[in-house]
Structures are given as structure tokens and as C-alpha cells.
Amino acid sequence: TRILFEGKRAVGIEYLQNGETKTARAGREVILSGGSINSPQLLQLSGVGPSALLGALGIPVVHANENVGANLQDHVGINYTFKGLLPTLNQILRPWWGKLMVGMQYVLLRSGPLSLSMNNAGGFFRTDPALSRPNMQLYFQAFSTVIPKSGERPILTPDPWPGFSIGLSNCRPSSRGEIMIRSANPRDYPKIVANAFSTEADITEMLAAVKFIRKIAAMPAMAEIIEEEVLPGPSITSDADLIQDLRKRSGTVYHPVSTCRMGPDAARAVVDPRLRVHGLAGLRVIDASIFPDNITGNTNAASIMTGWKGAELVLEDQK
Template sequence: MQSYDFIVVGSGSAGCVVAERLSANGRFSVLVLEAGGTDRRFFVQMPLGYGKTFFDPAVNWNYKTEPDPGLSNNVDHWPRGKLLGGSSSINAMVWIRGQREDYDAWAAAGNPGWGFDDLLPIFKAIEDNEAGADEWRGRGGPVHITDNRTRVHPLTHRFLKAGEQAGLTLNQDFNGKNQEGVGVYQINTRNGRRMSAARAFLRPAMKRANVRVETNALATKILFEGTRAVGIEYLRGGQTLTARAGREVILSAGSINTPQLLQLSGVGPAALLKNLGIPVVHANDHVGDNLQDHQGINYTFRGRLPTLNQILRPWWGKMLVGMQYILTRGGPLAMSMNQGGGFFRTDSGQTRPNMQLYFQAFSTVLPRVGERPILTPDPWPGFSIGLSNCRPSSRGSIMIRTKNPLDYPRIAPNAYSTNTDVTEMLDAVKFVRKIASMPAMAEIIEEEVLPGPKCTTDEELVADFRKRSGTVYHPVSTCRMGPDASQSVVDPRLKVHGLSGLRIIDASIFPDNISGNTNAASIMTGAKGAAMILEDHVG
């Protein structure tokens, strides 16, 4: 049996940071187990290449949800990264921290050290922001943040102007003092390449003699001696292997795989485990419960001005932008599809923004089975205004189906299962149409393609977003943090309640979702979690 000080399960957004920080002082040996393979792939490193990885089983778990009543019984596609860097290697790279109130609510719920003022220094230390350092932004950190204000498609500026005409302010930095308004999104890239957690943290750590990374290594069971985690059993190359952790086992497998591994190992809802013949090590009904996710939808328009469709669709256009990218690391392929966006309130009773906007200067209405056609958009000048809810009240669950670790778990999002979520989304889609009706946009819109002008009544609008919306890939909270062992899975120091030698450090510990994209918060969680481990083990 191999033996290490720490075993980190998962090399995703948080796990990469944990491995780098725990190994930095040279005192501790660290084993990282990653179920997927390498991140050294062209379409992983090229920012807009995530359209090619959206369904690619070589780098993507390609999860499917249960038919969801809230989504007209649709089965939603949930891409999650299965490679070094995890989902930070296949996501859309929008760098958003969330709102101060999100984290202050975490602390107020009994999680000291997790308030915004506690976490801001960590966020700043992570970042190397191209816009420069200030009271809110960091400079010199491992994650390079690109300021795209001079690089976006011209239509993005029309969207921003329309947002202002609709009553929103122009926001130069969504990670600054205030999140509300419209603006250009910052993305985590550097020199035209994706700045994933693997590139920022794990690759440097892999050069150290005290770090071992095993790819294509699927963790199948946490090994316990009594209630103490002492190691991991895993599959690699057709063999069942074991590794022992002298100090701690750290689960950083994400909001799906972390609760799955816990349940397979006897930690979770007792009735479920007993029914599947899994011996109960520690009963906790909250493992896999409290699933939260942002739901999103696009409104798509046919325009009178050229969009990215006209350059990305034809073969000669692909050749031109391909050459531009290869020679200069610039152009559309070096960007995210979400170039602009913002945050707004659906009604005056909201004390802070509860909806997020996305502007995309291209469209993909025409169906292509098994592909997300970012690089082959519609043949006409199209663009989309998308949105997602920031703090939905609907709750779902992730539970194993069998005791076979190769079987995917049952994912039940329960989207739009509360009246509040339905009402907020109805108000939000009406506001999207308001933006589109403003002079800056209306003068270039030929027609609304989706859902189309015939969709007008509240009932029709609700039916439409139930049918067409789905995840924006931010599942969290399936092993939530809290001081009360009867209401949570980990304590504020991320130790699993009722067990020892075991921590969870990933987005599954979020007590509640944050207002915006979750990647930056996941990386921050990795940094904070690793710091707490070092506090406990460096005497």
C-alpha cells in the first residue's frame, strides 16, 4: 500500500489549489487522484474550444438528470470536467466572485471566517488581474484575469447601451464594490489560453518531488478504521489499488462525485445505504441533499448587422480566426461566448440583484445532435441575451443508484419547484425583452427568433422557460457547511461531522449558492481549506 501525508480526491477547481498549497512547504507528501486524463488538449486550452468539450466523453462526465417536472420533464445535460483541472478546464471562464451578502450570510449562519471581509484577501491573493490592483482586485497571483473591455464584439457595446437605456448602470468591474449593472465580463485566460486551476496551481505543484498525480484513477471507496478515514481505494488500469493517508483524506471531487463517494463509502442517508447493502459508517441525511443550481435561458434574435455567426460558420471564416488564434493568440477563439452581461433586480422589493445577464454575439438555434455548435453557429446574423437566477429557492438531490462506483448517481435538480423561482424568472424574461426593445438594440433587431413574438401571455412565457431553460453548470451545496451536525455535512473548518481524518474542500460545501458563476468561489474555497489544514498540521 502506498502511503502519503495527504490524499486529495479530484483535481478540479478546489483540488488543484489544495494540492499546490499542501505541498508548497516541502514537508508533506501529497497524492492527487484524478478520474480523468490530461488537460493538454488543444480544445481545452483554446478558450472558445469548450464548445468541442461540451459532450466529449474523453474530458467530460456527461451526466444526465432525471426527467425534471420543473423543466417540462426534460432530461438535462450536465457537463462536468473529467480531466486535470476538472470543470475549470471546460467551463466558460467568466470570473465572478459573487456578492458580499452571499458570504456574510454564510458567516451569519454560524460559519466564522467565511464572511466577505475574511475572504476578500484570499480572492485578491489568487488573482493576477490585468486591470490592475486596487481595493478589490489582486495582482501577482496564480490565476490571470483578462480584462476584455477593448476586445469584445461591437454588438456587446450596443447591449450595454440598451441595458443603460433600460435603467441599469454601467459597471466597470463586477468584482468591485458593487455587482449591479451591465458590463464586460472578466475571464480567466492568459495570452489567449485558458487559465484553469490545473494550469495555475497543479502544473507548478507537479514539478515538486513530494507531489504525485495519478490520472485515470477513479476513487471507489474511502477506507475507514472505525470512524477515522485512513485512505482511498481506487481503480486504475483495470486494477484495484489502495493508498493510505497518514494525516488526512481530502475530498475535492465536486458537487456530484463527492457525495457519491461518501455514500459509496457508507456515509450518507442510512435508509438509502441499507437498502443498497452498504454498511453504514456514519449516517447523515444531508449527504447529497440540498442541491442548488442556477437555471438559465436564452432569448435569441435575428439581427440586421453581422455577428460572430458570419465569421465562425463558413469554412473560410474558421480558417481566418484559426490562423489569427494560432499566430497571435487573439480573436474570437481567445474569448468566452459570454462577452458581456450583468446583474439586476426583478422587482423593487429585492434588496440586491437576483438575476444575471449574459450577452452572446452569435446564435445556435439550429439543432445539431450531440454537439454544442459554438464553432458552427446559425447561417444568419443572430445573437442572444441570456439570463440565470442568482439565488433560487428550489432544492434537489444527488443520490447513488447502486453500490457500483461505475454507475452514475441519480441527479434530481427539482428546478422551478417553488413559486418564488417561477415568479422571478417570469419577471426576468420580461426584462430581457425590455432590453431588446430599447433603441440601441431595437434598431438592429429584425425579429425575435426564440421564443418568438407569438409567446406573450404569462402562461406562455412560463411554459417556454420550463421547456427551454436548464442548468448553467453551477451545482453546489450537496455536502453543505454548518455548525450543526444535524443540519449539515462539514463544520466551518470543513471537517466531516462525526468522522475524523476527512475533509471536504469543493463547491459541495457552500451553505447556499452564490450570486454568479461559481468557479472563482470554488478556487477560493480550495485556498481557504488548504490554509486551515496547514494551521492544524504545522506545529
């Protein structure tokens, strides 16, 4: 729930167990690995963060740093969904007996649809050939969930027709959001403001990207297996309508980073290049929140690498 400090040194943590508040003292240092949402939340709860926010919530400031919880970066994605002319996974996964069959296939043989990734194919592309590297990630899902049954998770109720989706997410958006606590209570969720598509550049490249999905769908190999586009649908054609649709339907692909970003300059970062929190002693952050900027693709491998590298730094500094 909180990091404990003596002056500017982190000396332990306070935590809740079975409703009881307890403390643990650190032998050497405190390592925060709560992820991009919770690491800045825990720092702010502990008095490390934007001074105006902490002051307004009555949290004593241990160390003021405006970057804690700021600079939130995430990849934002959208699906274009099509009704196909060939059976897709919808036909297997929708009926109860189909769910039972694929469940048994997975349990007994470790194969079948449940052994596959959600995304059956993917890749990267450029929205402008002049770009030096791809700026969009592409996904292909051989199922669709446009009409979820009320009260059920959409993923459990594939559509009755043979549907599939071509999706994409931006690789290096320029929009920046923030994560700020709402109260001094560690059980209150922090406020996450994604601020997606708050720059003209992000809108422009996403507009070009969704047009590219339609280009793919119009290629002969795809066109001959597509009956119709279901989402956003053939009536959405103008730039204004496409932008309105992508603002409405796009969402996180769960790659939040940079809310405790690393950098040598304490005025622009939260941790230094050895992942030590600027201005404090005995405290490191080791998770995806320290990424200086988002990476182009999925963030899990880079997060694991951050953990590995962080562990090496901790060991080196104990010598």
C-alpha cells in the same frame, strides 16, 4: 472509488488503476475534492449518507447523515435569441474558411473571436426595484446556435443568419435538488435531480426576468438592430406560455453547490466550519460542495478560494 474507514476514522482510499483495485493509506487525513457531484457520490459509496439509501443498496453504514447529496443548489439559465440586422459572429464562425481564419488568428496573434469569452457582455439586475440586491445575472452572446446540424455540437454550427442571444440566470433560487447514487458501483453515474423551478418564488422571479429581456430588446438602441425574436418567438406572450417555455428551455449554467454543505449543526450540514466531516475523524471535504448556499454569481473563484482556505485549515490543524 471509496474512502476506507477504521471505525469512525478515515484511514485511506480505495481506487481503480488499469482495471485493478488498489488502496492507499493516508499519512494524516483524507481530503475529498471531487466537486459537488462526485464528493457526495464518493461519501455515499463509502457508507456516509442517508441511511435508507445506503441500506437499500446494501452499503454498510459508517455514518448516517441525511444531508450528504441533499441541498443541491444551482443557477438555472435561459436564452432569448434574436435575428439581427447587422452581421454577428455567426457570419465569421459558420463557414469552414471562417473557422480556419479565426483559428489561425488565435494561434498566431492570440486575438479574434476565439480569444473572447462565450459571453461578450453581462451584468446583474433586480426583477423588483424593492429588492436590496440583484437577483438575476445577464449575459449577451454575439452568436446563435438555434439550428444545430444533426450530429454536431451546436456551438460548432452557428446559424446562417446574423443571430445573437440575451440570456439570464437566477442568482439565489430557492429550489433544492439532490444527488444520490443508484448502486454500489462507483462507475455508475449518480442520479442528479435538479428540481429546478419547484418553488413558486423561483417561477415568479424568472417570469419577471424574461419579461425584462424583452424590455431590453425593445429599447431603441437594440430595437433598431433586431429583425425579429427567434426564440421563444413572438407567439409566446401570455404568462402561462412564458412559464411553459422557461420550464422547457432553461438549463443549468453549471454552478452546482452545497451537496456536502458546511455548518456548525450536524443535523443540517455535512462538514463543520473547519471542513471536517461531522461525526467522523480524519476526513475533510474541500470543494464547491461545502458552500452553505450558492453565491450570487459564477462559482469558480469562490471554489478556488475554498481550496485556498481549506489548505490553510489543514496546515493549521497539523500544528
